[in-house]
Amino acid sequence: MMSNEAIAKKKQKYMKEEIIIAGFGGQGVLSMGKIMAYSAIMQDLEVTWMPSYGPEMRGGTANVCVIISDKKISSPIITKYDTAIILNQQSLDKFEERVKPGGLLIYDPSGITREPVRKDIKVCSIDAIEVAAEVGNAKVYNMAVLGAYLKMKESLKMENVVKGLEKSIPARYSDLIQKNREAIEKGMERVKILSESK
Amino acid sequence: MENLDIKRPENIVYRKPALLTDNIMHYCPGCSHGTVHKLIAEVIEEMGIQDQTVGISPVGCSVFAYNYIDIDWQEAAHGRAPALATATKRLCPEKYVFTYQGDGDLASIGTAEIIHACSRGENIVVIFINNGIYGMTGGQMAPTTLLGMKTSTTPYGRDPKLNGFPLKITEMLAALDGTAYITRQSVHTAAAARKAKNAIRKGFEYSAKNIGLSFIEIVSTCNSGWKLSPVEANKWMEEHMFAKYPVGDIKDVLK
Amino acid sequence: MAEKILMKGNEAIAFSAIRNGVDGYFGYPITPQSEVMETLMKEKPWETTGMVVLQAESELSSINMVYGGASCGKKVMTSSSSPGISLMCEGISYIAGAELPCVIVDVMRGGPGLGTIQPSQSDYFQTVKGGGHGDYHSIVIAPASAQDMYDFVDWGFELAFKYRTPVIVLADGIIGQLMEKVELHPMKPRRTAEEILRDAPWATTGKTPGRDRNVITSLSLDANTQEEFNRKLLAKYKAIEANEVKYAEYLTDDAEYVFVAFGCSSRICEAAVDILREEGIKAGLIRPITLYPFPEKEISRLAGQAKSMMSIELSLGQMVEDVRLAANGQCPVGFYGRQGGNIYTPEEIVEEFKKFNKLS
Numbered sequence: 001m002m003s004n005e006a007i008a009k010k011k012q013k014y015m016k017e018e019i020i021i022a023g024f025g026g027q028g029v030l031s032m033g034k035i036m037a038y039s040a041i042m043q044d045l046e047v048t049w050m051p052s053y054g055p056e057m058r059g060g061t062a063n064v065c066v067i068i069s070d071k072k073i074s075s076p077i078i079t080k081y082d083t084a085i086i087l088n089q090q091s092l093d094k095f096e097e098r099v100k101p102g103g104l105l106i107y108d109p110s111g112i113t114r115e116p117v118r119k120d121i122k123v124c125s126i127d128a129i130e131v132a133a134e135v136g137n138a139k140v141y142n143m144a145v146l147g148a149y150l151k152m153k154e155s156l157k158m159e160n161v162v163k164g165l166e167k168s169i170p171a172r173y174s175d176l177i178q179k180n181r182e183a184i185e186k187g188m189e190r191v192k193i194l195s196e197s198k
Numbered sequence: 199m200e201n202l203d204i205k206r207p208e209n210i211v212y213r214k215p216a217l218l219t220d221n222i223m224h225y226c227p228g229c230s231h232g233t234v235h236k237l238i239a240e241v242i243e244e245m246g247i248q249d250q251t252v253g254i255s256p257v258g259c260s261v262f263a264y265n266y267i268d269i270d271w272q273e274a275a276h277g278r279a280p281a282l283a284t285a286t287k288r289l290c291p292e293k294y295v296f297t298y299q300g301d302g303d304l305a306s307i308g309t310a311e312i313i314h315a316c317s318r319g320e321n322i323v324v325i326f327i328n329n330g331i332y333g334m335t336g337g338q339m340a341p342t343t344l345l346g347m348k349t350s351t352t353p354y355g356r357d358p359k360l361n362g363f364p365l366k367i368t369e370m371l372a373a374l375d376g377t378a379y380i381t382r383q384s385v386h387t388a389a390a391a392r393k394a395k396n397a398i399r400k401g402f403e404y405s406a407k408n409i410g411l412s413f414i415e416i417v418s419t420c421n422s423g424w425k426l427s428p429v430e431a432n433k434w435m436e437e438h439m440f441a442k443y444p445v446g447d448i449k450d451v452l453k
Numbered sequence: 454m455a456e457k458i459l460m461k462g463n464e465a466i467a468f469s470a471i472r473n474g475v476d477g478y479f480g481y482p483i484t485p486q487s488e489v490m491e492t493l494m495k496e497k498p499w500e501t502t503g504m505v506v507l508q509a510e511s512e513l514s515s516i517n518m519v520y521g522g523a524s525c526g527k528k529v530m531t532s533s534s535s536p537g538i539s540l541m542c543e544g545i546s547y548i549a550g551a552e553l554p555c556v557i558v559d560v561m562r563g564g565p566g567l568g569t570i571q572p573s574q575s576d577y578f579q580t581v582k583g584g585g586h587g588d589y590h591s592i593v594i595a596p597a598s599a600q601d602m603y604d605f606v607d608w609g610f611e612l613a614f615k616y617r618t619p620v621i622v623l624a625d626g627i628i629g630q631l632m633e634k635v636e637l638h639p640m641k642p643r644r645t646a647e648e649i650l651r652d653a654p655w656a657t658t659g660k661t662p663g664r665d666r667n668v669i670t671s672l673s674l675d676a677n678t679q680e681e682f683n684r685k686l687l688a689k690y691k692a693i694e695a696n697e698v699k700y701a702e703y704l705t706d707d708a709e710y711v712f713v714a715f716g717c718s719s720r721i722c723e724a725a726v727d728i729l730r731e732e733g734i735k736a737g738l739i740r741p742i743t744l745y746p747f748p749e750k751e752i753s754r755l756a757g758q759a760k761s762m763m764s765i766e767l768s769l770g771q772m773v774e775d776v777r778l779a780a781n782g783q784c785p786v787g788f789y790g791r792q793g794g795n796i797y798t799p800e801e802i803v804e805e806f807k808k809f810n811k812l813s
Contacts, residue, residue: 034459034632041459041634049459049632075724076631076717079798167459249659254521264668270657272524273670274517275547281514282521286657288505289477289527293659311517314510 014071015045017155018078020095022063023087023111028142031168032085033064035146038164039156040068048076061090068155085149089113102197106148116194123194124152131186139176140183147187158184215239217248217268224262228428230418231260233385234327237395238298239267241402251294252286254279256308258300259333277308280315283322294402296323302332305341305367312371319376319410323401326368326413329420330439337423341365344442349423364442368415372449378410380449384417386432390445397447409451417443456637462602462628465635466532466558467492469606470504474643476527477505479518481537484570485626486560489532502643512537516544516557523553524669526649526656528610532558534626535576536567538584545619546585549686550671554613556606557591558622560629561767563794571794572626574716577771580621581745588683590690592620592697593744595715599633607641612697614652616689623744625767627717627796693746700748701740704730708737710810711755712802713776714765715741722765724799725806734812744772749779756780761810763787765802 019036023029033049040047051064065081067073084095086107092114099105101120109125116123131144150156161184165177203209217239225231242251248269255263257276264271274282279297287295304312304326315322331349332338338351342364346355356364372380379401383394394416401412417439421431447453460468466489470478480490490508498504505522509515515531522529533541538559548555561576563569580593592612596602602624609620650658660666673679703723705711710729714722719740729736739755741748756762761784764773773788780786787809791797797805807813 037459037632041457047459047632047634050627051630073633073720074727075721075799076627077721077796077798079800249661251659252525252657261672264666264670268660268666270660270667271669272521272657273551273668273672274520275543278513278517278520278544281509281517282524284507284514285477285479285505285518285521285529286525288507289522289529290525290658310510311514314514 014069015155016067016069016071016073017082017153018080019066019068019083019085020063020081020098021066021085021087022061022091022095025062027062027087028139029062029087030064032142032146033066035161035164035168036066036068036149036156038167039160042160042163043157045070046073048073050076061088063091083149083153085145087111087145092116104152106145106152106191108145119195119198122152122197124148124191125194126187126191128187131183131190134186135179135183137176137179137183140179143180143183144187144190147184147189148191150184151188151191215243217243219266219268221265223266225259226422228419228421228431229259229333230329230385230416231327233391234325234394234416234418235263235266237385237391237398238296238325240395241399242267242269242294245399245402247294247402250292251296252290254282254286254295254297256297256299256303257334258303260298260300260327261334263298277303277306278311279303280308280311280320280322280324284315284318284320287320287322291321294323294405296325296402296405298325299327300333301326301328301330301340301342305365309367312367313374316371316374316377316411316413319378321405321408322411323398323405324411324413325398326415327418328415328443329418329423330364331420331423333420333423337420341367342443344438347438366443368413368443368448371413376410377413377449378407378451379404379412379447381413381447382415382417382443382445384435384440384445386419386435404452415443417445457634458637459632460599460635461488461630461632462596462599462624463488463560463630464492465599465603466606466622467496468635468637469603470530471496471498471502472637472640473607473610474502474528474641475504475530475606475610476643477507477518477522477529479507479509479515479522479529479531481509481512481515481533483512483534483537485562485572485629486532486534486558488629489558504643512540513544516541516548519555519557520544520548520551520553523548523555524551524657526653526658528554528614528644530556530558530606532560534560534562534570535564535573535579538576538579542579542585544585545591546587546589547671548619549585549589549591550587551669552617553619553669554610554617556609556613556620556622558606558624561623561625563792569794570626572717572796573767573792573794574625574718575768575771575792576623577744577766577768580623581747581772581775589686590618590693590745592616592618592693592746593623594620594699595623595742595744596628597716597719597740598628599631599635602628603635603637616693618689618693623716625717626794631717697743698746698748698751699742700751701742702751703738703740705737705739705755707735708755708758709735709760710737710806711759711762712736712738712765712806713741713752713762713772714738715744715772717796718765718767721797721799722802725802728799728803729806736806741772747775747779749775752776752779753781753783756783756786759784761785761787763789763806763809765797766790767796768792
């Protein structure tokens with residue numbers, strides 16, 4: 001039997017973050033996950049990006065699980081998350097309880113009718129619609145959310161996120177890269193910490 | 199005159215095509231398959247394309263076509279020959295590719311494959327033997343069986359209420375934009391066989407022009423299945439089959 | 454350094470085909486693998502490598518296009534998902550009977566019938582035990598990552614041409630949809646006409662005066678000829694079983710409990726093994742990478758050392774039959790599965806493991 005110390009040591013040996021991003025189809029849930037995954041690769045990390053797929057893609061709920069680690073990732077299927085990024089009520093109902101104690105929950109209050117109730121996790125909000133309106137492009141909504149995440153967790157570096165954006169946006173839309181970047185930066189500024197985990 | 203004199207090249211007026219093998223054909227006496235095989239062998243020989251031709255044989259009486267014409271062959275599953283031909287031609291565009299299919303193979307189980315090969319305008323040749331019956335499996339009804347015609351699965355004659363109507367698939371295919379040349383021929387007389395050979399040759403020539411699919415239907419006899427003597431079968435074909443399936447060109451995009 | 458790209462398993466199949474000198478792909482859309490053909494069409498390899506890509510009218514047609522292309526000695530492939538593979542089984546039997554090389558990718562979804570579009574592993578019987586009619590096997594290889602999807606296309610063709618037999622890459626909705634880092638190896642050119650003549654002298658390349666005509670067929674009619682051919686196939690299958698078994702083990706050296714799982718399940722089981730090890734339970738995992746040939750000897754060896762084994766599959770229990778045959782009564786063999794597109798988590802497997810072994 002491994003001692004508690006040994007287990008703790010084994011766990012410390014590597015970094016691993018398990019993230020769920022969930023919202024409506026069309027909110028840019030999958031592409032936000034993709035940019036995070038690209039960024040992780042730029043940092044020479046291992047990554048898996050596993051979407052829910054199928055009829056859900058057509059306007060229903062969409063979610064994607066992104067795992068980032070500095071070690072080979074075994075199961076891409078998990079039930080508990082270090083971080084939940086929540087963009088609608090259905091997703092909050094489904095995933096709030098699945099955040100690991102001490103974990104992080106970021107949500108957009110505009111899609112929420114019931115506030116998160118967990119006290120053992122850190123809860124943040126980001127008014128991403130407002131940010132997108134300021135930037136003047138509804139499509140950058142998800143990048144405002146990503147900005148909030150980047151501010152709260154420092155596992156991904158901004159320079160790599162930009163590289164990730166360049167990978168996923170065709171060069172002819174280079175102005176879009178700039179707008180996305182703007183939205184990320186504004187998201188970083190606007191994110192509000194509502195409660196720390198207790 | 200001695201035998202040897204007769205065999206002198208200048209005295210020869212007819213010989214077996216060089217590309218027909220010496221294998222003894224399994225076809226029944228009077229069957230049209232043998233004649234059509236001969237015509238194809240002649241065309242390939244005369245065009246000098248033996249080393250550039252791939253044939254696709256079907257399931258049915260002509261499943262063994264590969265035993266008789268001395269070219270490379272693929273033997274397809276029932277109805278699927280146009281799919282094999284499609285891939286062969288697309289992967290080897292310099293080749294001449296033809297399928298040889300009966301009415302059960304082409305007009306029943308393989309309707310999707312032939313329609314889509316035509317619709318895509320594959321640059322292949324399709325030889326379609328229509329004798330209105332399944333020969334190999336023992337004389338069952340084919341999609342092209344005429345109304346009233348007796349077969350082992352329409353023992354009282356084909357009844358449209360029970361068995362539907364004869365399928366004029368050749369006219370259907372002519373309506374598709376991907377087809378270049380569509381014709382219906384027969385081989386029951388020397389004159390008819392000459393015309394059929396010209397049609398086959400035109401099909402092969404068209405397939406090299408990349409203008410779409412060429413389709414040569416040969417209205418044929420199956421005297422065993424029809425339970426007629428070869429001579430009677432030819433007569434029956436002229437009287438009944440030609441009424442439903444008239445011979446002649448149906449479509450030629452270069453005319 | 455080789456280029457590393459983030460891509461879906463399905464996309465990896467497409468890029469691998471282009472980069473490994475595949476001559477033709479013939480497919481028909483079906484979830485969850487449509488990205489294979491979509492990616493190929495977007496990449497337009499006919500303008501670069503000369504690879505042919507064609508959307509067929511059905512899976513019946515696409516597998517028969519593969520038959521035609523393989524008959525020409527070309528490297529040709531198709532991909533589909535469970536219901537589409539059912540349609541292809543006729544063609545696969547013919548391809549096995551005509552001894553043609555090709556690669557078929559099955560990105561499995563829930564069944565029977567139209568089933569679901571979510572991940573499943575319930576085509577084990579269909580692919581490993583035949584699927585089509587007659588005495589034949591397809592080599593079946595099971596990827597567990599996007600990198601495997603990329604690598605197994607090339608490996609599949611290597612096996613297919615070595616034995617002139619169909620090779621099935623048996624993936625599932627998870628591996629098809631999962632995005633991961635994929636390392637791209639240097640491009641391999643398509644084979645030249647001369648290389649095809651050399652490597653596939655049996656192919657329908659056009660009869661030249663120097664040789665007899667080549668006939669690709671699966672028809673014998675004569676019982677003795679057919680039996681002789683069946684025995685020739687048997688000899689081929691014996692060689693495959695002797696030479697091509699591939700598997701991976703995880704912490705089995707001292708394992709008292711051994712999981713057997715393939716594809717995505719093997720990764721979920723690996724996480725379950727980690728949880729059990731942390732609890733001090735000596736668990737291990739064997740992942741059959743080739744499902745046919747099955748790693749029978751290795752499973753038998755592990756059955757000899759283990760207190761029990763458990764086959765974990767996204768099905769009602771298919772591979773478990775082969776695990777039991779291999780274990781041959783040396784230890785109890787349990788099973789846990791989920792169906793319909795539901796996927797077990799590592800914790801769920803741990804719980805079921807404890808139930809089976811009465812450890813809770």
